[in-house]
Amino acid sequence: MKSNSEAILKVSALTKSVQLDEKTLELLQPVHLTVNTGETLAIVGSSGSGKTTLLSILAGLDLPTSGEVYLKNHPLHQFNEEQRSQVRANHVGFIFQQFLLISSLTALENVMLPAELANLPDAKEQGLALLASVGLAERAEHYPSQLSGGEQQRVAIARAFITKPDVLFADEPTGNLDTKTGIHIADLLFQLNEKHGTTLVLVTHDPKLAKRCQRQVEMDSGVLHEARLDNVNVEELSADMKVG
Amino acid sequence: MSELIVKPSKAWFKQSLRLLHHEFRRGELTIIFLAIVLAVGTVFSLTGFSEQIKQAIISNSANTIAADRVLGSSREIPTEYLDKSESLSLKVATKILLDSMVFSGDNMLLSELDIISEAYPLRGEFLVKMSLDQKVATSVGAPKQGTAYVEESILSRLDVKIGGTIEVGVLPLTIAGVIVEIPDRSYRMFVAGPSIFLNIKDIEKTELIKPGSRVYHQYLFAGERDDIEEFETWIKPQLNESQNWYSVKSAQNRLSKVLDSSEKFLSLASMLGIVLAAVAVAVASRRYGQRHQPMVAVFKALGASKSHVKKLYMLHWGLLSLISIIVGLVVGYLLMLAGVSAIESYLSLDESQITFKPVITAVITGLLCSVAFAVHPITELISTKPLDVIRGFKQNVLPSFGWHQLIPLFALFALLMLFSRDLIMSSSLLLGGIVVSGVLLLLGRLIMGAGRSAGAKAGKAWHLALANLKRRANENSVQLVSFTIAIQLLLLITVMKSSIVDEWQAQFPENTPNHYLLNIANEEVAPLQDFVNELGIDNQGFYPIFRGRLSAINGEKTVSFDDDDDVDKSDNEKDESIKGSSTENEAKQDDKEKPKERKGAGRELSLTWQAQLPMANEIIEGKWWEESDVSPQVSMESGVAERLEIKLGDELTFTLGTDEFTVPVTSLREVNWKSRQLNFIMIFNEAAVKGIDTTSISAWMVPEENKNQVYRFLSQYPTVSIMDFGSLMKQLTKMIEQVSIAIELILVLVVLAGSLVLVAQVQASMEERERELAILRTLGAKGSLLRNSVLFEFIALGAVAGLMASIAMEIAVFFLQTQVFDMSASFHFSYWLIGIFAGAGFVGLMGMLSCWRLLKLSSVTLIRRTM
Structure with a gap:
């Protein structure tokens, strides 16, 4: 799927620093980034490089120290917690490494949750359809604890797509799964993404997964630059990253 | 910039209900639910139960004085009082109360004689059945001369039938009927025995009333309201300390005050269980908060606003509390019904009389538990940041110190106030509770710390168990305190029931008197003296006795306590008559009744005169008189003298009816009250008491084999009156039994609440335990090692609680022995073993049960779940 030229995410001069005792730790050096509607972007980088911090700010979960971030033209950097919640409810979907399903709710109820929060009609029908599309129609009434890791992540994917979000943020979506299941989940994610035309921002340190995105950027000690995975040996990078 | 469309979601309501439904079904809310149910159920049943009893007693006692007003007095009242009442055309009835032995053939029984005039009762009905199969009781007045109405138990205890004969004093009386209802029955703790009603015209023929006899007169008045009030205005200023004037209302007030204080005691004692239930709510709600953190973070990450989350959880928690409170009320109601049906045979209770008080008290308790103890975890939960979905969650972070910890303390205080309505009592209980918990915690930590070092030398499983115990010391401390208290109560009941009374009796010297003889006429002293001498029965001679009041000290009139009504006082007076002589109890009672300013003894004392200093008495100041001394003198017990601030040489004035005499204190005696001999606060010399009418009392040590012979002789x-010490002991044992029932009830509560706290704590530590077990499994630990380490951890916790409980029990028993029973303290090692083993067994079992699910998990599952 090709992206169109309209920017859905626009970041300029974004920084994030935290105060540790008397020292200021710069998590993000001024970051500039534009993501177009329908684009799939992988943010790669070693542990502690700042990629998750960037994701948090892009998704409106956290605020930058300085700089600007627009999501669907909403100035997230100026919004308070409640306003950012509303932006998330209307435009954002999430997939987490830890799946983060609500243990007291069934698979179907977990999927329905964002739709209910966004006041969408037919949450149940949509939820069932999405569960069917991730191959879990029969497990709709099961609780997360009754599902395997892969199944839980499939439920999480279904949950992420139910509101037809403009942007889907995925934080190491295969990080907690074995290789085979991981590939399966990635297939599913990209399939649904293509089907719904969603913009995908994916954080991973798996180069193979990153390579499936149209564009890759790399974080290195808080500095963001375009990564050219086409030109590097994926196996080599993969080895490097594990060391990192 | 695009417009932000704010669409407040209505989904919170649906989501909240859904969450509640699922969490209930999955048992996630069971602990909180049970804790609130326990607290509400306990409060409702106890408050409701005592309210029912109170209502029943008060409504049954609508005619509790059988008149409009009653004048109670230990002596006959001046005739002018009666003349005045006659002039106001009031109806008057007389009742004389007296405890005496009653005989039938070879059987005898100490009974309460109610000697009534024809006019009795002036209000209400005195109901009697003339034959046992009579369906409807007859309303009667005084029995005919030569007959008596008796309580039904007398028939079996004296083996006699209606129409049979009993001997009261020297007078044979025919039983004319069995009493069904007494309009002015008093509710006393100690009653000499069942009641016998006889006609006042028979009293002289019984020859029971002699000088010094302890009788209590009641004059009953009834009439038009205005007349009664006029009489009241006239008579009140003329009454002295030994006369009590009361109305139905003041009698009921007094009664309800007595009932209130017993209700208060029971409620306060059960507070322990409720406080523990509240602690269980606190622990469980903290775990609830932690468990829900990811949920809230995900909700927020997915776009839920703070108000959405807030509403969702308020409704969730609110409904949970509401359901728990309702179930608690139902459970409490059922418990109350069970309690009511258990005592129905003693009291006619009207179940429809449920008042709002227990419902309101129980609901407030439930709300306090569910709100105050959960407010902090829930507010923290609601403010969980959405960023936590990325950053991860804080697990098992111990609560930090802060103002929010004052909320549960305030709630506790409010709960205490709700029950006691007494600021000082509530504050001291709260502070005392904090101090006791602190001491127990400190001690527990020390023991657990010592256990940790010992464990290092023990087997692997023990090593792990004790290390865990010490590491979780903070979490364990609540359980430790609750189980310590539960086990201590258990031990205390056991020791009290099985040992203390026996030990107390065994500690008396062999020749301690076991029979007290009262009401001996002067002419009877010689034959009785001859009889004991002949049989070789140990005795301390015969003490002449008369009743009098200490009315002035050095010419300064003693002030008596001022009781707003006197039902209780008249009961006290009568109770004393079973105690016989002036005993330490009397002195202590005086002390209690004595207001702070310098007071006299307050009411009549049993006084005696002696030529020789009695045994078990020692002069510590002054000099005992010579037999030949002609100047009146009194010797006083030093303890009471100290309390009344009486010194050697002080002039004491005594009032006997209308007579007065004044004597100087010439010696102070120390009395060994433990000796169970006849002891007196005041002993006069013969010169002081010339011309005063007396009867005598004596104390005998009757060997078991001579008992029948003695009783046969005394029946002449x-x-x-003969008082067998054995029967007093029976009364004491019965009282201990009654107290034990109350303690057992509290014990059950504490054990239940303590178990809830334990399960709540175990659940709170479940994730941590899971991780630890997974690590140990990965490192190759065997299943048996893991199981044992968990088991031993709880066994050790229970054993520590048992040990501390044993220490606490021993301290409590020490105080009971030395302060209450006046005996030397003893050590109860076997009970320590019971305490330690019971604690280890119970806590071990509870702990294993609550960890069972965890221990059953296979290694693979365990590792997959946590890694």
Whole structure:
């Protein structure tokens, strides 16, 4: 799927620093980034490089120290917690490494949750359809604890797509799964993404997964630059990253 | 910039209900639910139960004085009082109360004689059945002369039938009927025995009333309201300390005050269980908060606003509390019904009389538990940041110190106030509770710390168990305190029931008197003296006795306590008559009744005169008189003298009816009250008491084999009352039994609440335990090692609680022995073993049960779940 030229995410001069005792730790050096509607972007980088911090700010979960971030033209950097919640409810979907399903709710109820929060009609029908599309129609009434890791992540994917979000943020979506299941989940994610035309921002340190995105950027000690995975040996990078 | 469309979601309501439904079904809310149910159910049943009893007693006692007003007095009242009442055309009835032995053939029984005039009762009905199969009781007045109405138990205890004969004093009386209802029955703790009603015209023929006899007169008045009030205005200023004037209302007030205080005691004692239930709510709600953190973070990450989350959880928690409170009320109601049906045979209770008080008290308790103890975890939960979905969650972070910890303390205080309505009592209980918990915690930590070092030398499983115990010391401390208290109560009941009374009796010297003889006429002293000498029965001679009041000290009139009504006082007076002589109890009672300013003894004392200093008495100041001394003198017990601030040489004035005499204190005696001999606060010399009428009392040590012979001999002297110490002991044992029932009830509560706290704590530590077990499994630990380490951890916790409980029990028993029973303290090692083993067994079992699910998990599952 090709992206169109309209920017859905626009970041300029974004920084994030935290105060540790008397020292200021710069998590993000001024970051500039534009993501177009329908684009799939992988943010790669070693542990502690700042990629998750960037994701948090892009998704409106956290605020930058300085700089600007627009999501669907909403100035997230100026919004308070409640306003950012509303932006998330209307435009954002999430997939987490830890799946983060609500243990007291069934698979179907977990999927329905964002739709209910966004006041969408037919949450149940949509939820069932999405569960069917991730191959879990029969497990709709099961609780997360009754599902395997892969199944839980499939439920999480279904949950992420139910509101037809403009942007889907995925934080190491295969990080907690074995290789085979991981590939399966990635297939599913990209399939649904293509089907719904969603913009995908994916954080991973798996180069193979990153390579499936149209564009890759790399974080290195808080500095963001375009990564050219086409030109590097994926196996080599993969080895490097594990060391990192 | 695009417009932000704010669409407040209505989904919170649906989501909240859904969450509640699922969490209930999955048992996630069971602990909180049970804790609130326990607290509400306990409060409702106890408050409701005592309210029912109170209502029943008060409504049954609508005619509790059988008149409009009653004048109670230990002596006959001046005739002018009666003349005045006659002039106001009031109806008057007389009742004389007296405890005496009653005989039938070879059987005898100490009974309460109610000697009534024809006009009795002036209000209400005195109901009697003339034959046992009579369906409807007859309303009667005084029995005919020569007959008596008796309580039904007398028939079996004296083996006699209606129409049979009993001997009261020297007078044979025919039983004319069995009493069904007494309009002015008093509710006393100690009653000499069942009641016998006889006609006042028979009293002289019984020859029971002699000088010094302890009788209590009641004059009953009834009439038009205005007349009664006029009489009241006239008579009140003329009454002295030994006369009590009361109305139905003041009698009921007094009664309800007594009932209130017993209700208060029971409620306060059960507070322990409720406080523990509240602690269980606190622990469980903290775990609830932690468990829900990811949920809230995900909700927020997915776009839920703070108000959405807030509403969702308020409704969730609110419904949970509401359901728990309702179930608690139902459970409490059922418990109350069970309690009511258990005592129905003693009291006619009207179940429809449920008042709002227990419902309101129980609901407030439930709300306090569910709100105050959960407010902090829930507010923290609601403010969980959405960023946590990325950053991860804080697990098992111990609560930090802060103002929010004052909320549960305030709630506790409010709960205490709700029950006691007494600021000082509530504050001291709260502070005392904090101090006791602190001491127990400190001690527990020390023991657990010592256990940790010992464990290092023990086997692997023990090593792990004790290390865990010490590491979780903070979490364990609540359980430790609750189980310590539960086990201590258990031990205390056991020791009290099985040992203390026996030990107490065994500690008396062999020749300690076991029979007290009262009401001995002067002419009977010689034959009785001859009899004991002949049989070789140990005795301390015969003490002449008369009743009098200490009315002035050095010419300064003693002030008596001012009781707003006197039902209780008249009961006290009568209770004393079973105690016989002036005993330490009397002195202590005086002390209690004495207001802070310098007071006299307050009411009549049993006084005696002696030529020789009695045994078990020692002069510590002054000098005992010579037999030949002609100047009146009194010797006083030093303890009471100290309390009344009486010194050697002080002039004491005594009032006997209308007579007065004044004597100087010439010696102070120390009395060994433990000796169970006849002891007196005041002993006069003969010169002081010339011309005063007396009866005598004596204390005998009757060997078991001579008992029948003694009783047969004494039956020739029917007016002499015999008190068998054995029967007093029976009364004491019965009282301990009654107290034990109350303690057992509290014990059950504490054990239940303590178990809830334990399960709540175990659940709170479940994730941590899971991780630890997974690590140990990965490192190759065997299943048996893991199981044992968990088991031993709880066994050790229970054993520590048992040990501390044993220490606490021993301290409590020490105080009971030395302060209450006046005996030397003893050590109860076997009970320590019971305490330690019971604690280890119970806590071990509870702990294993609550960890069972965890221990059953296979290694693979365990590792997959946590890694």
